[in-house]
Amino acid sequence: MEHHNNLAILVGGGPAPGINSVIGAATIRARLEGIHVIGLRDGFEWIMRGDIDHAIPLTIDAVSRIHFRGGSHIGISRANPTSNPQHLQNTVLSLLRMNVTQLITIGGDDTAFSAMKVEESAAGRLRVVHVPKTIDNDLDLPPYVDTFGYQTARHFGVEIVKNLMVDAKTTSRWYFVIAMGRKAGHLALGIGKAAGATLTLISEEFPKPIPIKAIVDSLAGAIIKRLSYGRPYGVAVIAEGVVLDVAPEDLEGLHEVEHDAHGHLRIAEVNIGEILKAQVTSRLGALGIKLTTAAKNIGYELRCADPIPFDMEYTRDLGYCAAKYLLAGGNAAMISIQGGHFVPVPFGQMIDGVTGRTRIRLVDVVSTRYAIARRYMIRLRRDDFEDPHELAKLAATAHISPEEFRREFEYLTTSEPPPLAMDEMGERVATPEVRTRANT
Numbered sequence: 001m002e003h004h005n006n007l008a009i010l011v012g013g014g015p016a017p018g019i020n021s022v023i024g025a026a027t028i029r030a031r032l033e034g035i036h037v038i039g040l041r042d043g044f045e046w047i048m049r050g051d052i053d054h055a056i057p058l059t060i061d062a063v064s065r066i067h068f069r070g071g072s073h074i075g076i077s078r079a080n081p082t083s084n085p086q087h088l089q090n091t092v093l094s095l096l097r098m099n100v101t102q103l104i105t106i107g108g109d110d111t112a113f114s115a116m117k118v119e120e121s122a123a124g125r126l127r128v129v130h131v132p133k134t135i136d137n138d139l140d141l142p143p144y145v146d147t148f149g150y151q152t153a154r155h156f157g158v159e160i161v162k163n164l165m166v167d168a169k170t171t172s173r174w175y176f177v178i179a180m181g182r183k184a185g186h187l188a189l190g191i192g193k194a195a196g197a198t199l200t201l202i203s204e205e206f207p208k209p210i211p212i213k214a215i216v217d218s219l220a221g222a223i224i225k226r227l228s229y230g231r232p233y234g235v236a237v238i239a240e241g242v243v244l245d246v247a248p249e250d251l252e253g254l255h256e257v258e259h260d261a262h263g264h265l266r267i268a269e270v271n272i273g274e275i276l277k278a279q280v281t282s283r284l285g286a287l288g289i290k291l292t293t294a295a296k297n298i299g300y301e302l303r304c305a306d307p308i309p310f311d312m313e314y315t316r317d318l319g320y321c322a323a324k325y326l327l328a329g330g331n332a333a334m335i336s337i338q339g340g341h342f343v344p345v346p347f348g349q350m351i352d353g354v355t356g357r358t359r360i361r362l363v364d365v366v367s368t369r370y371a372i373a374r375r376y377m378i379r380l381r382r383d384d385f386e387d388p389h390e391l392a393k394l395a396a397t398a399h400i401s402p403e404e405f406r407r408e409f410e411y412l413t414t415s416e417p418p419p420l421a422m423d424e425m426g427e428r429v430a431t432p433e434v435r436t437r438a439n440t
Contacts, residue, residue: 007102007326008095009058010040010047011076012111016133016149017307018315021067022106023074025319027058033327038098039074043107044114047094048081055098067312070304080110082117092122102127102326104319108134108147109358112334116347116358119332127331129344131318135303137186140350140359143367145338148318150187152311153180153302157191160298161235165195168233173292174223176280178273180299181239185363188239189373191298198222198234199377203242204363207415210242212250214412216279221380221409223284223291228397232291234378240299243272273297288399371420382413 007030009023027037040047041054056074066073081091095103095118103126105115112130119128132139135153137146157179164175177197179188185202192200199222206214219236226234273295281293307315314337321342322335333344352359363370384390385406395405 005102006036006038006098006100007104007323008038008040008055008098008100009074009104009106010043011072011074011133012043012105012107012114013076013078013134014108015071015076015303016135016147017070017152017303017305018148018311019072019076019106019133020063020069021307021312021315022104022131022133022148022319022322023058023072024063024065024067025316026104026323027063027319028060029320029323030327031058031060033323035102035327038100042075043077043079043111044081044087044091045077045079048079048087048091050090050094052094052098067316068306070306078110080114082114088117088121091118092126095122095126100126104129104131104322104326106131106133108132108136109139109360112139112347112350113358116332116350119347127326127329129322129326129330129332130334130347131322132334132336135187135299136181136184137190138181138184138360138362139334140361141336141345142338143361143364145336146314148311148315149303149307150190152305152308153187154190154194155308156302156305157187157298158195160301161191161195161197161237164296165197165235168235171292172232173294174233175235176219176273176276176293176295177235177237178240178295178297178299179237180302181241183241183244183360183362185239185241186361188237189363189370192237193373193376195235195237196376197237198226199379200237200239200373201242202239202363202365203245204365205415206242206245208245209247210245212246212275212279215242215246216276216283217409217412218379219276219280220283221412222378223280224287224289224394224397225378225380225384227289227291228393238272238276240272240297271295289397365417368420371417374417375420380409380412382416385410385413 009026011019030037037058039056039058046054081087105111115128115130132147133149134147135149137150139147161177168175179191181187185204188202189200201215201218277293277295317337318335325344330344332347334350336343336345350358384394391402395402398405
């Protein structure tokens with residue numbers, strides 16, 4: 001602590017595979033340059049209170065093999081130093097008391113915002129960089145740049161969904177799998193598309209606010225379509241973030257759910273899976289359809305998984321660049337690797353001019369990637385209502401007339417993406433699509 005050029009590292013937000021790789025690589029790079037490194041336990045939790053007794057020295061010996069493991073070697077928290085001016089001042093003063101002149105923060109959009117405010121408040125006394133971390137994959141980076149931890153979380157999420165798909169077929173039931181993703185549906189879509197789940201629902205596809213009826217009917221319609229082909233089973237992956245865009249009056253008791261230190265709804269406490277299970281069962285029951293459903297949340301199982309090789313390599317690169325950039329005099333930037341090259345993103349470019357917060361990257365629902373994902377899903381589509389034979393089969397399964405089925409469910413197709421077709425140059429063109437049958 002007596003050294004006057006210390007580098008500190010802290011982790012904020014929720015866990016993500018690869019945190020330890022960043023810590024290890026940054027520590028090794030700094031120590032080889034003769035810089036002392038301090039790990040700040042539990043993010044901003046203690047230093048924003050003026051408590052500097054929860055810091056530990058980080059050495060090469062201590063961190064040289066932690067990149068294999070999930071979790072965080074120095075803990076984590078969602079403590080928010082920007083919610084109170086005194087907390088922000090305490091944070092800066094605590095760092096200065098520990099002779100810290102350089103700070104690496106590891107976290108998502110909230111931690112990035114905190115890092116930016118700490119740097120501003122320090123007024124030149126500290127240099128700060130941020131390493132983007134979130135399994136939600138929703139930080140404002142180019143579309144081809146994932147946030148670290150996302151690929152590992154998707155990898156293990158696919159393994160879970162793959163097993164549930166076998167169980168669903170074996171036991172003739174439906175699973176509603178709720179995947180983490182507070183604001184964006186990247187993780188849900190990535191898992192659902194890779195696993196070949198029956199369908200995936202994400203907030204980005206629906207007009208806002210989302211009536212919960214549209215979600216329920218999307219699921220019920222998919223179940224009816226599968227039943228019309230003699231398949232009473234399936235797996236739906238649903239992004240938990242749909243809760244944020246559902247009209248609050250549609251979710252009984254939603255107002256009683258707590259918010260975290262950054263003001264976000266604690267989505268894990270909203271049992272959206274059970275809510276949807278009950279409402280879909282009721283919707284189908286009114287049509288004389290009985291089925292077995294089960295709800296399962298996945299996310300906590302993914303956040304502290306050991307990183308796959310992609311994330312191990314990626315995060316070691318990020319940690320190295322974070323330390324190297326600081327040691328070269330860099331400041332006030334988010335660290336990124338784009339196309340194999342280090343690219344610092346200035347803090348000022350991360351801010352949404354309307355909200356004043358860090359920008360969020362949502363799923364691009366007009367992209368080819370999303371269009372292909374939709375083509376593999378089993379759900380009601382425009383051509384189901386244009387083909388009288390398909391419409392009759394669906395209506396018979398639902399025990400109502402084709403006209404009634406159209407009145408009940410055709411509205412779901414109003415937000416359906418346009419058909420996907422390409423010319424010989426690879427350009428998208430608007431031509432009739434080929435039907436993806438319900439036995440895919």
